[in-house]
Amino acid sequence: MTDREHVAKLVASRIVDVPDFPQPGVVFKDISPLLADPAGFRAVVDAIVTEQRATGFEVVAGIEARGFVLAAAVAYAAEVGVVAVRKAGKLPRATFAASYSLEYGEATLEVHRDAFLPGQRVLVVDDVLATGGTARATLDLVEQAGGAVSGLTVLLELGFLAGRAKVDGYPVHALLTV
Numbered sequence: 001m002t003d004r005e006h007v008a009k010l011v012a013s014r015i016v017d018v019p020d021f022p023q024p025g026v027v028f029k030d031i032s033p034l035l036a037d038p039a040g041f042r043a044v045v046d047a048i049v050t051e052q053r054a055t056g057f058e059v060v061a062g063i064e065a066r067g068f069v070l071a072a073a074v075a076y077a078a079e080v081g082v083v084a085v086r087k088a089g090k091l092p093r094a095t096f097a098a099s100y101s102l103e104y105g106e107a108t109l110e111v112h113r114d115a116f117l118p119g120q121r122v123l124v125v126d127d128v129l130a131t132g133g134t135a136r137a138t139l140d141l142v143e144q145a146g147g148a149v150s151g152l153t154v155l156l157e158l159g160f161l162a163g164r165a166k167v168d169g170y171p172v173h174a175l176l177t178v
Ligand SMILES: O=P(O)(O)OC[C@H]1O[C@H](OP(=O)(O)OP(=O)(O)O)[C@H](O)[C@@H]1O
Pocket: 063, 064, 065, 066, 067, 101, 102, 103, 104, 107, 126, 127, 128, 129, 130, 131, 132, 133, 134, 135, 163
C-alpha cells in the first residue's frame, strides 16, 4: 500500500457518518474522531505538508471553523503563518466579504484586507469539499486580498456533490474522495 493509500484508509476509518444532520437528507461527515486520534491527526497533517511542500506555499489560510484546526497544525508543521477566513462579523478590522451557498445553507465569509502580502503564495485548508461554495468564496477572498492561491487541500471530498467544478483551474487535493 502506498503512503497516500494508507492515509486515505486511515481517514475513511476515522470519519463517522451522521444521517440527517444538520438537516434532513444530509449525511454529515463527522471528522472529530480523526482529529481526536493522535496517530490520525498527525498522519493527516504530515500528509498535507508533504503533498503541498513543492508548491512553495508561504502562508496557510484556514476556513472557520473546522478548517482552523487543520490549518493551524499544517502551518506550524511547515513553519509558516496562518490566516483565519472567518464567518461574517467576527474580524475586527477592514475586511473583504463573499457570500455563498453550501450543502446545507448560505453564509458569508470574510478575511482582513491586509491578511496577505502582495503575491504571497497561500495554501487554503479545509476539512470537507462538498458543493464547493465555501472553497470558491475563500479562493476569491484570497485573491481579492492580494494573495496568490498555491492550492486548496481538504481531508475529504464528497465527489457526488461536484465541488471540484466550482474550483476549476485551481490545484485541488483531497486526502480521501468518496
Ligand atoms: O463545499 P460546501 O458545500 O461549501 O461545504 C463545505 C463546508 O461546509 C462545512 O463548513 P460549515 O459552514 O458547516 O462550518 P463549520 O466548520 O463551522 O462547521 C465544512 O467545514 C466546509 O467548510
